[in-house]
């Protein structure tokens with residue numbers, strides 16, 4: 001039992017197709033990729049702990065000026081209105097857009113701080129070779145929350161707002177916008193320098209020295225296309241450690257273990273259906289209301305895009321069209337194709353489908369773009385009777401679509417598509 005458990009350390013399994021692979025140490029700044037489905041197995045980075053620590057300290061210093069100081073001021077009709085992130089959330093909340101307020105609060109304000117604090121605590125401990133028990137739980141929380149922080153999407157929203165308002169009013173920039181831009185750069189840098197495998201290995205080892213080389217896992221080199229599940233092994237979703245299928249909790253990160261994500265197909269179907277239901281009002285109903293000289297003018301997402309094309313801002317029109325209409329549509333259609341592929345004998349283009357799944361997971365958060373633009377506009381354009389901008393009901397439906405499609409990408413397990421392939425080819429060859 002013990003020798004088999006130890007030998008698992010010499011192997012790893014692919015997250016995308018469950019293929020069992022020898023654990024190869026990639027050279028620094030290189031990645032290893034699954035030969036069957038193309039999913040990245042591990043990405044190595046040098047001096048990961050020190051770099052992550054330095055970046056997280058910088059990020060924490062930038063955070064408070066970035067969110068508290070005004071980003072910019074708009075001057076029009078003799079009125080001046082400046083905006084920061086917190087104000088836009090308060091306005092959504094006071095206008096009863098609770099879910100929108102919650103999504104903006106969570107993704108642009110709370111999570112960036114939580115993530116920076118978590119990764120700072122973690123890398124500080126690892127840097128000074130201290131291994132308190134809570135480190136695994138801390139890193140686990142970080143990994144689960146990571147994709148819900150959307151500072152870079154918010155920054156793109158700021159840029160679009162600036163371009164949108166440029167012709168209409170005078171814009172003055174403040175130090176807040178510089179701090180926020182730097183905060184985005186730091187957050188992106190953290191995601192590239194963090195070597196998750198190395199962090200987990202360091203936490204697990206607890207400074208007790210390197211693992212002894214263990215015996216090879218029996219039969220893995222004889223059968224090249226064997227999955228972890230077929231060998232009675234399962235991969236931890238969070239820290240990617242292999243355990244025997246009989247284990248229920250990961251010995252490294254403490255997360256619960258499942259060979260496949262529980263009720264993956266039915267949960268994903270439910271979430272995709274939910275997104276379809278909300279996608280209709282999100283596009284038909286007005287998302288924004290512009291009051292000009294007391295006359296309200298409501299516009300849908302599509303109206304907003306057409307406005308940009310009419311005014312000659314084709315690039316912005318295209319960005320909003322992509323983020324607000326193409327991305328949610330692509331996610332819904334893409335996930336439906338993936339779900340249909342979990343049915344027996346749909347074993348074609350599995351590599352492409354797995355790549356599509358990775359793309360869907362990656363683009364999910366960018367749909368929040370239009371909401372962030374509206375959030376900024378409602379604060380900036382508040383010139384009393386002359387002109388003001390407000391959110392309209394579709395904003396809530398749109399946030400539901402974003403949240404539901406993101407959750408759907410999380411609950412879907414691409415390995416289920418490959419399971420059918422494995423069973424199908426096995427029976428075909430027998």
Ligand SMILES: [Zn+2]
Nearest residue numbers: 014017034037
């Ligand atoms: Zn794979």
Ligand SMILES: [Zn+2]
Nearest residue numbers: 236239250253
């Ligand atoms: Zn784990």
